[in-house]
Amino acid sequence: MNEPNYYTVFLIAISLMLITARLLGELFVKLKQPAIIGEIIGGIILGPSLLGNLFPDVYKYIFPDDVHFRTAFDGLTYLAVIMMLIISGLEINLNLVLRQKKSAFFTSTIGMAMPFIAGFFISYWFHGIFFSDPAEDKIIFALFLGTAISISSLPVIARILMDMNLIRTNLGSTVIAAAIINDLLGWAFFSVILGMMGTSHGGGMPVLQQVTVIIVFLAVMLIGFRNIIEKILVYLQNNLTFPGAILTFIFTLGFLSAAFTEWIGIHAIFGAFIAGVAIGDTPVLREKTRDQINQFVTNIFAPLFFISIGLKVDFVSHFDIVIVAVILGIALIGKVLGAMIGARFGGFKTSDAAVIGFGMSSSGTMGIILGLLALQAGIINEEIFVALVIMALVTSIISAPLMSYFLGHAEKGEKFPGNLDDKSLFITEFTQKSELLEFLCSAAAAKSGADKSLILSEVLKREELIPTGIANGLAIPHAKIRIRKPVTIMAVNREPVDFEAPDGLPANVIVMLLTPEDKPELQLNYLSDIVKKFRSSGTVNELLRLDNKDKILSFLNSDGAGL
C-alpha cells in the first residue's frame, strides 16, 4: 500500500482483464464453444497484438513497463495458474481410469504416441522449419514439441463432454480416463525435459535421477499419501470449521507440493496438479467444497491467467504461417488418428472411435501452459509459442462440432416426454435406490414385455459401472436390452435418492431408459433429449410441486421445461 498510483493501475488492469475475459468467454459459450477460447482471444485483443499496436499509449498506461507492476502482476498470474492446476487435479478421478482401463489405455497410449513420434521426428529432422539458426539442443526441442503436441487438455475435454451430455456415457468415460493418463504422462515427461535442460545447462540432476524422483513423488502422493489425506480430511470436516479448514488444507497442500517440485527441479505446476489429484481422489471431499473452490478459481483466477497469455507475446508479428500449419497438421492428424486407432483397439466401433478421436484432440489449457513454460525456459521461441496457442484454440474449437457429426442422429423428432403415459409415469416416495430401481424395472417389464430380472440386472450393471445421476436432481438409469422399441419410465419421487450425480445433488426425478440392443445409437439420442428437458435447475422442483400425473405430463409437454 505504498505507491497509490501503481496500485490504481493494478486494479484497473485486473478489472479490464476480468471484464474482457467474461464478455468474450460468454460470447463463445453462446456460440457453443468452451469459454477459455474466448478468454485467450480476449488476451490477444488486450495485449500487444491488438491494443498495443492500435493504441500504444492506452496499452502502456494499463500494463506499464514498471518493475513493481510487472512483479505484482506476474506474482498474481503465477498464483492463478497454480490454483488452476490444483483444481484441474481435483477433477481427476483415478478410479474412473481403473474402471475403463483397457479402452482408456489404448486410446491414450496410441493417441499420444502417434503425435509424439510425428512431432519429435519432424522437428528433429526438419529443424530448419522452426529455427533459422541451429538451436542449442535439437533433442530437447524435439522432445518438447512432441510432448506439447501430444498432450490433451482434461479441463477443456471435460467441459465439451458435459456440454454434449456425453460425460456419463461409456464413450465419455473412456475419453476422460484416457485424457487423465495423457495428462499425467505428459506432465511427467515435460518435467523430465526440464530436468534434462537443467543438466545441459550445468545445474539440476541427471535425467535418471530426475525420473526416479518423479516416480517416487508420484507414488508417495498418489498411493502413500492418499490414506493420510483422507484421514486428515475426515478429521477437518468433523472437527474444524467447514468448509474453511478444507479450503486451507487444499491450498496449502497444493502450494507446498508445488514449492517442493519446484525445489527438486520439476516445475511447481506439476506439484500443484498432483496434489490436486491426490486430494480430489479421496471420496470424502464433499461436492459443495469442490464447487466453492471451482467457482472462485474458474471465474476469477483462470480468466486472469488465460488473458495473461495474450499479453506475453505479439501474436501478429510472431505469426508464422508455415510453423502454424506444420504444428496444427501434426496435432490434428496425429492426435485424432492415434486416439481413433487406440479406441478401435479398445473395442469401440469405427464411428464411435472417430468421436473419441476428436474428443481427445483438444490440447487447450495444458498445451498452452506447457508452451508458456517452454517459452520462459528458452526451449521455444515466440513463433512456436504463437503456433502452439493457435493449435490449442483450433483443436478445441473443432472438437465438439466434429464429435456431433460422427455421433450422427439416427432418429429425428422429440423423444421425451414422447409416449410417456399413465402406465409409465409415477409419483413415488421411495427412500432406497434399490427399491426404486426395482419398481421402475417392474413397470418397464410390464410395458415392454421383457423379463423383469433381466432388465434389473442390466440396469444395475450399468449403475455399478458409472452411477447415472446427471445433475439438478435428475437421474437416468439406463440399459440396452433385447426389445424392439425404446421404453422410458419416469418417477417423480418425493424423497431424494442419491444417484451420485457430479453436482452432488440427490435425485428426485428418475427416468429409466431402455433402448434396443441392436440400435446402440438410439441410447445417446434419447439420453440427450431427456437431459435437455432438465437443463434448468428449477425443473425438478417444479415437478415436485405438481400433485397429479396430468399436471406433470402437461408441464413436460409445455415450453416451460427445458428453458
Added chain:
Amino acid sequence: MNEPNYYTVFLIAISLMLITARLLGELFVKLKQPAIIGEIIGGIILGPSLLGNLFPDVYKYIFPDDVHFRTAFDGLTYLAVIMMLIISGLEINLNLVLRQKKSAFFTSTIGMAMPFIAGFFISYWFHGIFFSDPAEDKIIFALFLGTAISISSLPVIARILMDMNLIRTNLGSTVIAAAIINDLLGWAFFSVILGMMGTSHGGGMPVLQQVTVIIVFLAVMLIGFRNIIEKILVYLQNNLTFPGAILTFIFTLGFLSAAFTEWIGIHAIFGAFIAGVAIGDTPVLREKTRDQINQFVTNIFAPLFFISIGLKVDFVSHFDIVIVAVILGIALIGKVLGAMIGARFGGFKTSDAAVIGFGMSSSGTMGIILGLLALQAGIINEEIFVALVIMALVTSIISAPLMSYFLGHAEKGEKFPGNLDDKSLFITEFTQKSELLEFLCSAAAAKSGADKSLILSEVLKREELIPTGIANGLAIPHAKIRIRKPVTIMAVNREPVDFEAPDGLPANVIVMLLTPEDKPELQLNYLSDIVKKFRSSGTVNELLRLDNKDKILSFLNSDGAGL
C-alpha cells in the same frame, strides 16, 4: 515464472501464513472467540516480533528482504484487503438501518462521539504521551486517533452476535445497524483526513472539495447506482453463466470503484467497501453467490491479510505500555459508555443498553486497517500502531463475555424440547408461510388459552420487522404476549417454506415461541436453547426422515441433536 527461487519462497510463505492463521483461528474459535484474533496473533508469531527475534535466519528465509518477493507479496495482501472490504460491504443491509433508525441513530452517533471527542482532545492536549518530538500536524493526528478509536468493526460484531444467537433479535439488529452507520461515517471521515494530509503536503484537493466529492460518490453509488446495479444483476443472472458472471461483476465493480476512490485521493479501500454495500444491498443477489464469495475470501484472503499485519511491525520492541493503556482506556470507556447512553436514548432498558455498549465496543478489523493505512501514510508511528492493534484485539476479546454477563440467565435448565408433547408437535405439509403460521397460532392458542388472533398479529408483526428464518432449515417465529408460561409449538413441515434465513435455505422445521410479556429476558434464553439443538446442518434432514411424533421427540431428547 522467471525466477523459480523467489516463487518457491513465495509459495512457502503463503502456505505457512495460511496454516498458522487456520490453526490459531480455530483455536480461538474453540475458545469462543472470533477467529480473526487468532489470525492476528498468528501474524505476530510468524513476524519480526517472535520468529524474527528467536530464529532470524528462518524468518529471513521465509520472508526475504528481496524487492521481488516484497512487491509480489504486497500486491497480494493489497488485493486481499480490497476483496475483504468488498465482502464486508456486501454484508451491509441498509434497509436494516432504516428499520432500526431511532435506536441505531442514537447508539451510533453518541457511541462514536464520546470516544472521538475523548480521543481527539487527549491526543491534542497530551501530545507528549504519544510523541516525544512535536509532530508535524497535531490536528490531523488528533482527528485520526479520534476516528480510529471510535470506529467499530462490523465483521467482528456480526460474527459475535451470530455466535451468541443474537443477530436476529431486536437488540442484535440495533447493534448491527449502529455499526453500519459507524463504519460509513468512520471511513468517510478517515478519507477526509487523508485528503487533509494531501493538502498539507501540497497535493490533493482542499478539504471542502474532498468532502463534496465523498458525498457525491456516496450518493451516486448508494442511491443513483443501486437501480442500475440491480438491473445488471438481474440481467446477468438470467442471461449469462451463473454464478460466474456475478462473481466477475462484483469484483470488477469493486476493483474499479477502489481505483476511482484512490484516484480522487480517498483510499481505495473506501471505494471497495462502498461498491460492496451498493451491490449487497440489492435484493436480487442470491445467498448462494454471497456464500461462495464469502467462503473463499474469508478463508484464503482475509487470513493472509490478518497474518500480514503481524509481519509489518515488531510488536515487542514497539510496545509502549503508556500508549497502550491510554488508547485502550479511551476506547473502552468512551465506546462502551457512549453506545450505552445512546441505546438508553434509543429506548432500551439499562441492562440491554449495557449489552449493546459492549457489543459496539469491538473495533477489530476496521480499527486495524485504519491503523495500517495511517502508519503507511505517516500519521502515526509504530508504537501507536501496536497500541491500536492491541486495542482491536482486547475490545474484540472482551465483547462477547461481557455481553453474556449483562444478558443474564434468568432461568436455568434446558428449555427445549422441554415440555413438547403430542399437542405441541406436528408433522405438517404446508406450502404457504401464512397458512403454516396460522396453524401454529391455533395450536398455541389451544395450549396457552390466549386469543388466537392476538397471537397471530403479534407473530406477524415480529415477522415483518425481521424474518425469523435462522439457518440450516430452522425458523423460529416468536412473540411476547400476555401469558404466564412460555409456549413452544413445533412443526416438522415436509414442504420447504421460505423464512428468509441468512443462509438462504427455506425452513422445514418451524418452532413457534411465545414468551410472557412481563418476562422479556426469557425470550433470548429460549431462543438460544432452540437454536442450539439445530447447530448441526443435518438435524433438520434427520427430523424429516422420521415418520412419527414419538421418533421425533426421542430424537430431540437424545444426544444426537445439537452435536
